[in-house]
Amino acid sequence: MKKSFDRRWLFLAVGLVVVVFLRIPFRLKYAPNQKTRGVYQAVESLPPGSIVYLAVDYGPSSQAELLPMHEALVYHMLKRDLRIIAGSVWESAPPVTDKAFEKVAAVLRKEGIEKKYGEDYVNLGFKAGLDVAIAKIGSSIPETYPKDYRGAPVKELPIFEDVENFDQIGLLCNLSAGSPGARQWLQQVQTRYNVRMVAGVTAVMAPDLYSFFQSKQLEGFLGGLVGAAEYEYLIERPGLGMAGMNVQSLSHFLILGFVIVGNIIYFWGRWKKRKEELE
């Protein structure tokens, strides 16, 4: 009977690499690609005081991949004195948004920059309705979100003084891990209102966005942890992205090693079988 390889050896090897090299930090060189630079340039090109709509559409399961780029983007935007309106159509996203805002605000406070909730950033919370909710947000933000995540009427917040819809929004930035996500924002908001858009997605979703980047509907996008690491490199603020890329780089090589060994075993088996047949 043919003995099949127990895949738990593979799991053990991957686990060991991740655990060991998380404790052994090392520096890598980054060469951010055109898509990451597109996101960076889009944020850099906005004049101070502009409003960014941050659509946070991911949950706790994708935090490992998307939270690093989320924090890097929020840090970059607030440091450039941009104002952020954050909303979600995923029910588990608002606590993650709050956490990112609080963490970045604390970091900026240490750098001597004070950012206030309601004036510089706001978390509108969750809106049920998926694609329909996105379409309604596009037509009127205060009508769709009469109150923010903390229960305050949005019309009373300073950040909403002149904001009605996407005509007043300088940039739409979507962070998503599935559906509804970047594609739905492109369909419902970007094409209808012709608003500038960038996105941050998980690595698995990144290939879907190449065609939108080539057609210039997206000015840039960040794909997975490598996108987060490249963005941190551009804003010169190492964070979770760059820390995670060390381990991810080695894991890629490990999996490639498994694939090569698997192919060697496969071809050796085939050669042996052919030899036996000839004999």
Next chain:
Amino acid sequence: MGSERRKALSRYRYFLPLIFVVFCISRPLTIAGETETAKEAVFHREHLNVLVALIVFCAFFFYFLFRSRKGRALYLRKIPGIRAIEEAVGRATEMGKPVLFVPGIDDIDEIQTLAGIAILSHVARIVARYDSSIIVPTRKSIVMTVCEETVKESFTAAGRPDAYRGDNIRYLSDDQFAYTVGVDGIMLREKPVANIYMGAFYAESLILSETGFSSGAIQVAGTASLSQLPFFIAACDYTLIAEEFYAASAYLSKDPKVLSSIKASDYFKIVTILVLVAGIILVNVKPEWVEMFKFWF
């Protein structure tokens, strides 16, 4: 007496949708006069190309629909994955184990979920005919309600309403990975012999299919979530890719009305390819016509 009164009252439930429609129409009429309307064109000119494409598609659709009504057979090529579904159900019956059907993880507004539920109705009919059982775990409660009705109706249509088990249609959790772990648990505890994944999937696709692979079940997947196709192809025995998935319900039903929509989309694709080729030639030969071409296409 009570049941007669209930019967009489139940007839009035059809007025509720009528009230809904009247309300939806009357409310905009009452507030329309209060708002100023800007001087805008009635028709969105920038969507003219979409309207033309939709009219062409509908023309193909109705042409093949009328052709099918005249009894002319419509040819579609064979797709191995669809035949494998019936074999998988047969295998489940032989081994006395259930079939697991996952209608995707998205909500009812996603067209892939609707396509998955259409396939579920045919699979449930096959399961009922073979006297097997089917488990349908769902991630959304509305999807669970629709799946309940679908499976119940399929068992009734197959002449086995007594075999329908409502507890087999389960709402697990709205959380993506809680749902994934729940389905994995069903695979490992109830050991279905056939796993059928039809609908929209995201990051959990590999977790589901690898767990199913390790349990030894025959696996058939179908999705238009392009980023998940490689994972299904790697771990499943058969995979329906994008349009094959949308065509699957037409195949299984063999209903000429449904098959005609597949033919329409195939012919529309030919038109699209011709337009693409024309555009490539135009960009190189007559670049000054490109703007007009872009407006129409």
Next chain:
Amino acid sequence: MLQVRVPILITIFVGVFMILKFFFHVPFIKGVADELEQWCLVAFAMAIVLGVANILRINLRVVMKRRKDWPYKIVLVFSMLVMAGVGLFDLITRGDVSVGSRFQYLFEYILTPLSATVFALLAFYISSAAFRAFRARNIRAALLLISASLVMIGRVPLGAAISGTLPKLADWIMAVPNTAGQRGLIIGAAMGVIATGLRIIFGIERPYLKGE
């Protein structure tokens, strides 16, 4: 039969108005379509209640009849009630469930690590799936193997450290052949979406309805 015709008529009514809204700027059509969108939002919000009721109905029945794995059902229902209860308590006492609330604490220290753990399983499953699937059995499989290897090495900084050409090659594979294939699939899938949508709007495909 009314119970088949009425849902189909509602589907046609809603489908037609949403399509008309896309093409025409007529206040009446926009008004009706906006009204329908509002109804849709309400229905989606009510679905959460439906889900909770279903969880309680099915799991409490298993517990009462002492069917297989009934203790786990108690854990499930208890967890759901605790999470909902803590959230409601925070809403009543502090008015929100944002940073600093007990709900946020449960979310961050229980739900988030559990979700991230399950997501992390992907790393292990990908390695076993790659080991099994990436075999150069024929030319197409060999092409898949080579392109996947180049993208895997080229997309990480370690690959850029080995050679500057690798990231450019990986980018080219993603931007040209991958995108070309994706575009073909997207166009095909879009046709399928239109065909399925028209079938549902016109009532040709109605698996959830009784009768013909």
